[in-house]
Amino acid sequence: MKPAIETSGLTVSFGHFTAVDNVSLSVASGARHALIGPNGAGKTSLVHALTGGLPASGTVAIAGQDVSRMPQNTRVRCGLARTFQINRLFAGLTVLENVSLAIFERDRKTSNFWGVAAADRQVAEEARDHIAFAHLEDYADHRVHSLPYGVQRLVEIAIALATRPRVLVLDEPAAGVPAAQSEAIFERINALPRDLTLLFVEHDMNLVFRFAERITVLVGGKVLTEGTPAEISGDERVREVYLGRRGHHGAA
Numbered sequence: 001m002k003p004a005i006e007t008s009g010l011t012v013s014f015g016h017f018t019a020v021d022n023v024s025l026s027v028a029s030g031a032r033h034a035l036i037g038p039n040g041a042g043k044t045s046l047v048h049a050l051t052g053g054l055p056a057s058g059t060v061a062i063a064g065q066d067v068s069r070m071p072q073n074t075r076v077r078c079g080l081a082r083t084f085q086i087n088r089l090f091a092g093l094t095v096l097e098n099v100s101l102a103i104f105e106r107d108r109k110t111s112n113f114w115g116v117a118a119a120d121r122q123v124a125e126e127a128r129d130h131i132a133f134a135h136l137e138d139y140a141d142h143r144v145h146s147l148p149y150g151v152q153r154l155v156e157i158a159i160a161l162a163t164r165p166r167v168l169v170l171d172e173p174a175a176g177v178p179a180a181q182s183e184a185i186f187e188r189i190n191a192l193p194r195d196l197t198l199l200f201v202e203h204d205m206n207l208v209f210r211f212a213e214r215i216t217v218l219v220g221g222k223v224l225t226e227g228t229p230a231e232i233s234g235d236e237r238v239r240e241v242y243l244g245r246r247g248h249h250g251a252a
C-alpha cells in the first residue's frame with residue numbers, strides 16, 4: 001500500500017533562513033505518527049508545507065497522488081485535512097451547527113446555509129456521525145463558547161472529519177488544555193477509525209510515547225532520525241538534542 005503521506009526534498013525558506021531542510025518523510029497508511037523536535041525545529045512549518053499553507057519546494061504525495069502544486073483547499077479534497085484552530089469555530093453556534101456548516105462548506109453550499117440548515121436532515125445526520133467519532137454526542141446541542149477548552153479542541157477534530165479526510169494532521173491537539181485532560185484528548189484521537197492516518201506534533205513526551213507508533217525527530221529543519229517509540233527513547237542523539245533538554249513544555 002502506498003504511504004498516506006510521502007515527501008521528498010521538502011524545503012521551506014524564509015528569506016535566507018531554511019526552516020524545513022530537504023525533508024523526506026513517509027507516513028504509513030493508518031499510522032499514528034508523531035513529529036517531535038525542540039522549539040524552532042520546523043515542525044509547524046513542515047505541517048504548513050504538507051497542507052499547502054506555506055510555499056515549499058520538493059514534493060508531497062497523498063496516497064501516491066502528487067499534491068505539491070495544489071493549493072490548500074484542493075489538498076483537502078484529496079483527503080489531507082488539518083485541524084482548524086479554535087478561532088475558526090463559531091462560538092455562538094452549537095457543536096452540531098458548526099459541524100453542519102463545515103459539511104456545507106465542503107459541498108460549497110455556504111451561501112444559503114441559513115435557509116437550508118434546518119431543513120437538511122442528511123447534513124445533520126452526517127454531522128452527528130462526525131460528532132460521534134469525536135465522542136462529542138453529549139455536547140451536540142451545546143454552544144461552543146459554553147464548552148471547556150479541551151472539548152472545544154475535539155470540536156475542531158469533528159470539523160476536520162467533515163472534510164472526509166484519509167490523513168489528519170494535528171498540530172499540538174492538546175495545547176492549552178490542562179495536563180490532566182490532555183491524555184483524554186489523545187485517547188479520543190487515538191480511537192478515530194484505524195483507516196484514518198494521523199500525523200501529530202506534540203511536545204509532551206509521555207503522550208508521544210504512549211500514542212505514537214512511529215516518531216520522526218526534526219532538528220534544525222532536518223530529520224535527525226525516525227523509529228518506533230522504543231528506538232527513539234533509546235537513541236542517544238535524541239536524548240542529547242531533545243529529551244535531555246528541559247524545555248518549557250516539560251520534556252524531560
Ligand SMILES: Nc1ncnc2c1ncn2[C@@H]1O[C@H](COP(=O)(O)OP(=O)(O)OP(=O)(O)O)[C@@H](O)[C@H]1O
Nearest residue numbers: 014017018019037038039040041042043044045046
Ligand atoms: N513566517 C516566518 N518568518 C520567518 N521565520 C519563521 C516564520 N515562521 C517560522 N519561522 C522560523 O522558522 C523556524 C521553525 O519554526 P516552526 O514554528 O516551524 O518550529 P516548531 O518546531 O514548530 O517550533 P515550536 O515547537 O516552538 O512550535 C523558527 O526558527 C522560526 O523562528
